[in-house]
Amino acid sequence: MGIILEVRDLVKYYKEGGGVVKAVDHTSVRIERGKFTAIVGRSGSGKSTLLHLIGGLDRPDSGKVIIENSDIFSLKDDKLAQFRRKKIGFIFQDYNLVPSLNVWENVVLPLGLDNRKVSSAEVENILDKIGLLDKKNRLPNALSGGQKQRVAIARVLVSKPAIILADEPTGNLDSQTELEVMGTLKQCVADFGQTLVMITHDENIAQMADVVIVIEDGKVVSQS
Amino acid sequence: MSKKTEGMTGLSTWKIAFRNMQYHKSKNILTGIAIFLTTMLLFVVPTVGKNMMDLQFAAINKVYPTWHALFRNVDSQTAEELAVRKDFLKYGLRSDPGFLMEDGLTGSMLYLDDTAVELMKGELSSGKFPQKEDEIVVSKGLLKALGQEGEIGDKITLTYQIERNGGLDTAQKKEFVICGFTPDSETGIEKKIFTLFVSKAFLQAEVPEEQTAYRFMFQLDGIDNSNTEQIEEKIKGIAKAFGILEKDMNINKEFLAANYVDPAVLPAIIIIMVVIMVAGMITIYSIYYVSMSQRIQEFGRLKAIGATKRQMKQIVLREGMLVAAIVVPFGLLLGTLVSKLVLKLFIGTGMVVSSEAEVMWEIIDNHEISLWYPWIYLLAAVVTFVTVYVSLLRPMKKAARISEVEAMRYQAGTGCRKSVRKGYEYLTIGRLARNSFFGNKRKSMITILSMSFTGIFMMVIATVLSCADPVESANNSITGQYGIWQHVEENNKEHPEWAWSEIQKNNPLNNELKAEIEALDGVKRVDVFSSAKISGGPFLEEVEVPDIWGVPETYKKEVEEGIIEGDVDYEDLLSGDKVIIDTPLLHWYPELNVGDKFTVRIHDGENSYEKELEIAGVGDYTYGLSAGNLVMAKDAVDNLCSSNISRSFQVVADKNYDEKLANELGNLITDKGILEMETWKAYYETYKNGMELMRGACFTFFGILGVICVMNLINTMINSVHIRKKELGMMQAVGMSDRQLGRMLQLEGLFYTAGTLVLSIGAGSAAGYPVFLWAKKTGMFEMSRYHYPFTVALIIMAVLTVVQIILVLFLSRSVKKESLIERVRFSE
Structure with a gap:
């Protein structure tokens, strides 16, 4: 399979209330292509910061993130944005859909930003898979939480990134919807052969992963 | 809990309003600037108006005779x-x-x-x-x-x-x-x-x-x-x-105006103040309206914790009033300084005649009149507060109506309650910008309308001012660049040679002089106009007796194009029987009509004879071309008399003014004794001086109004970026580059700019033409031709575009101050 993502000695500190918070403290991780990796840890353990650094949403104090042989922090802002839209897909806890765009538009947004052609059949296929084809003209305010998260998943899938980063995607959902969304996500990742890195503090979800990385105080304490 | 804080957290509505004012700093700074400028204008206009009137009246009473x-x-x-x-x-x-x-x-x-x-x-x-x-x-x-x-x-x-x-x-x-x-x-x-x-x-x-x-x-x-x-x-x-x-x-209109009420002055000041009020009102309203969508959740939370409708209204009103209370004194202070500067500018740059200006300075130096009046301070402050109050009425109502549940569920940025929207199959930066602009049509339209308010006014005024071009007015007053005329004076016993009948015998405007002038450097040609004296017919000595004015064929086109009534061309005017009556002459003889025939006595030197003439048309010509006369072809007029009846040499030169040529012409005519010269430049200078300050005053006034209205664009763009901080961050998280973000914001701004320009320039141009026709009819600035104010239109376009570009650059930079993750995590 090979390594798709390598985190090398990553450091990110924050100043807070006169002190320093070591959000990510000399962390190194290697993630295999095509695997579902769960990053778990208590609240404030630094897992979200690590995910954001992996996705290039934030810049570290030191260390490297290498995705498909590219050191992402050696790229300038615009190049990093281009890299992100080609190689990385994000799924956030609070969905982060564009409220003024309908379901279809939210899904094709990354393609538009990348000037890629839209295959209507492909988008319809993905929307059909997540069960929202009949709601493609709906605006986000007319969707339930689970439906919104499924739109976020479709948005990631359609751009076929090398790696999908999910930040507690089911954190805002009830348990029934959580299972549905996770089922959809896992199935789609499997169908499209993508790599998924997910943050969660939910033991049940972590158990669904191929690899589980445990973070404490900004450091990797175990990887299994 | 007191009545004021009933159902709330113990904070009074004043305190909440005060905290809100501090929290929504950027919006309130913009509102503050709009209120500040509105106050300043509301103070400066009546102060300068009153000062000018007082000074003029005091000067008139000192200088002018006192007869009515x-x-x-x-x-x-x-x-x-x-x-x-x-x-x-x-x-x-x-x-x-x-x-x-x-x-x-x-x-x-x-x-x-x-x-x-x-x-x-x-x-x-x-x-x-x-x-x-x-x-x-x-x-x-x-x-x-x-x-x-x-x-x-x-x-x-x-x-x-x-x-x-x-x-x-x-x-x-x-x-x-x-x-x-x-x-x-x-x-x-x-x-x-x-x-x-x-x-x-x-x-x-x-x-x-x-x-x-x-x-x-x-x-x-x-x-x-x-x-x-x-x-x-x-x-x-x-x-x-x-x-x-x-x-x-x-x-003695000046004396009457100085001592009795001119019914036109008060309405004029009131109209100007209403324009300022409306501009201020639209801007302040628009700023609050646009900001309201950002604050729906905030107001919803207040309602959820028990704020009554009345309290909600109070919070919005008091926030606005607090801002006004802070900035109004500064507006009055600046107004005090500006009004004196404007007054000095008016007196010092030739808006008033120099003799009056001297007296005015004396009156100011001796403190004979007061330059500032407490009642104007009070008036400006009260009108500003009323403006703010009226602007806030709808936002107050809107805040009071917000439902707790709806507000909590409200998603900032959508701006609409629709649940379905047919979208695009694929997205581009342009479509994203378009979607953002048209996503909340009402907000966009309010911003555009409020910005266009000043633009429309500016275009209308610019149309009138551009039609009052001093070049055009000078062109209307003189046909060439130099006009040479005989000094004609009848019945001067000491100078019988000044009588027209005598001049005809040895007319200095002859071919020899013409050839001498044509030989001068810089002279293109000399156009000769003839004039035949008439008497009798419908023309009365005590009203106005015209000449038959012979216009050379060079002006055939102007003569024919100026005909507003009657079917006649230059060839018809060669017959010697047909004339065109020009509009100034028609003013004195409104009973004359096209087709009327009458007999006049033509004076040919010492002799005279009767001739029947027919009015073949009515002509609307420049004063330089027909000068209130009956117009005929020059050759036909020349045939009416046996002697040389050349009345004017119009010297058409390469340049509008050439000092060397003017001197040479001056020397040539000095020898001839009774010749006088007028120059295009003298006319131009007279008109230019008169119009320059008027132009400056109008554009300064509308410039300040423009600044008030540009506050809208700034507010709308800042809000549009602030409110969508998370949305924009999210777009960047899924791959939108900084450059794409900048382009999208520029395009959004361009929609506002384009909308404002289309409305300002379109409606302003459309409204400008009828206003020009009215101004022409009333003789304002002696304008005669419509000129589209291209320069002002281009300036408005350039200023708005530059403001928008700078604004978006600034906003794009301010967005980048926060890291992407901070923006993605942003929550109101």
């Missing part, structure tokens, strides 16, 4: 009849029996009775007004100009011409005794224009009673409660009753 009106050419019998009327508080008589006959100076001999002396402020620097036939009042400057010396009691000999038998008689010499001195004015000495006072005995001895023409000047009685319009009507009524013609009536 005078009637010219009144014979002694009419004067006596007028005198017995009860309309007059006082009346006086003046007569101008003659003029000094001295080269290089003008000396008018005036007789004034005692009341006329009082009404004309005829003050002497020493001595007394003349009583005896040989007594005279002169000025020291006149004596110096005459090369004479003298004191009171000394004798001087003067040569003069008396106006009798319808013209100036031959020169007479007479010895006078100086009985007094008038003060000299700088202008008088510079231009060598002097006034001499003679006695009634002199007048009676020199001019036969039946030929004496008086000026009957008067003040009306019982008009204390009348306005200037009513006073003018009364004066016109008296003139009509005595058969006094309009051209013989002179109303």
Whole structure:
């Protein structure tokens, strides 16, 4: 399979209330292509910061993130944005859909930003898979939480990134919807052969992963 | 809990409003700037208006005569009849029996009775007004100009011409005794224009009673409660009753305006203030409206914790009023400084005539009038607060109506409650921008409408001002760059050669002179206009008797294009029987129509003969082309007379003004004695000076209004970025680059700019044309042709585009100050 993502000695500190918070403290991780990796840890353990650094949403104090042989922090802002839209897909806890765009538009947004052609059949296929084809003209305010998260998943899938980063995607959902969304996500990742890195503090979800990385105080304490 | 804080957290609505004001700093700074500028304008306009009026009135009362009106050419019998009327508080008589006959100076001999002396402020620097036939009042400057010396009691000999038998008689010499001195004015000495006072005995001895023409000047009685319009009507009524013609009536409008209420002034100031109020109101309303969508959740939370509708309204109102309370004093302070500057600018840059300006400076320096009035401070402050209050009414209502549940569920950025929208199959940056702009049409339209308000006004004013182009006005006044005319004066016994019949015998405007002028460097050609004197027919001596004006074929196009009534071309005018009546002449003879035929007497030197003419059309021409005459083809006019009747040489030159050429022309005509020259440049300078300040004042006013309205664009763009901080961050998280973000924001701004420009320039241009037609009809600025204000339109386009580009660059940078993850995590 090979390594798709390598985190090398990553450091990110924050100043807070006169002190320093070591959000990510000399962390190194290697993630295999095509695997579902769960990053778990208590609240404030630094897992979200690590995910954001992996996705290039934030810049570290030191260390490297290498995705498909590219050191992402050696790229300038615009190049990093281009890299992100080609190689990385994000799924956030609070969905982060564009409220003024309908379901279809939210899904094709990354393609538009990348000037890629839209295959209507492909988008319809993905929307059909997540069960929202009949709601493609709906605006986000007319969707339930689970439906919104499924739109976020479709948005990631359609751009076929090398790696999908999910930040507690089911954190805002009830348990029934959580299972549905996770089922959809896992199935789609499997169908499209993508790599998924997910943050969660939910033991049940972590158990669904191929690899589980445990973070404490900004450091990797175990990887299994 | 007190009544005020009922159901709330213990904070009063004042405190919440105050905290809100601090929290929504950027919005309140913008609102503050709009209120600040509105206050300043609301203070400056009435202050400068009042100051200008006060100064002018004070200056007028110092300088101007105090008669309300005078009637010219009144014979002694009419004067006596007028005198017995009860309309007059006082009346006086003046007569101008003659003029000094001295080269290089003008000396008018005036007789004034005692009341006329009082009404004309005829003050002497020493001595007394003349009583005896040989007594005279002169000025020291006149004596110096005459090369004479003298004191009171000394004798001087003067040569003069008396106006009798319808013209100036031959020169007479007479010895006078100086009985007094008038003060000299700088202008008088510079231009060598002097006034001499003679006695009634002199007048009676020199001019036969039946030929004496008086000026009957008067003040009306019982008009204390009348306005200037009513006073003018009364004066016109008296003139009509005595058969006094309009051209013989002179109303002292300046004095009337200075001492009685001009019904046009107050409405003008009120209209300007209403324009400022509306601009301020729209801007403040728009800023609050746009900000409201950002604050729906905030108000929803307040409602959720128990704020009543009344309290919600109070919070919004008090936040606005607090901002106003902070900035209004600063607006008044700046207004105080600006009003004095504007006043100095008005007086110092030629808006008022220099003689009045001198007096005005004196009045200001001596603190004779107050420049600032407490009631204007109060008025500006009250009107500003009312403006803010009215602007806040709808936002208050909106805040009170917000439902707790809806507010909590409200998603910032959608701006609409629709659940379904047919979108695009694929997205581009342009479509994303379009979606954001049209996503909340109402908000976008309000911003565009409020910004266009000033733009439309500006375009209308610019249309009027561009039609009042001094170049155009100068072009309308003179056909070429230099106009050469004979000095024509009938019945001057001392200069019989100035009579037109005499000039015709040896007309200096001949082919020889034409060839000499054409040979000068810089001269393109010389256009010759002819003139045939007529009398009789429908034309009355006491109204206006035109000439038949021969226009050369070079102006065929202008003649034909200027015809507004009648089917006639230049060829028809060559027949010698058909004429075009121009609009200024038609004003005096409105009963004349196209197709009318009449017989006039043509004066050809010493001879005359009758000829029938037909009005073939009505022409709307520039004054330089037809000058209030009957227009005919030049060749046809030349054929009407046997002698040379060339009346004007219009020298068309390479440049509008060339000092060397002007001097050469001057030298050429000096030799010919009776020729005079006018220049395009002199006309241009006169119009330019008059229009420049008007233009400056208008554009400064609208410039400030424009700044108020640009606050809208700034507010809308800031809000649009702030409110969508998370959305924009999220777009960047899924791959939107900084460059794409900048482009999207620029495009959004461009929609606002384009919308504003389309509306401002479109509606402004459409409204400008009828306003121009109205201004032309009323004779404003002597404009004649419509000119589209391209420069102003381009300036508006450039300014808005530059403001938008700078604004978006600034916003894009401010967005980048926060890291992407901070923006993605942003929550209101």
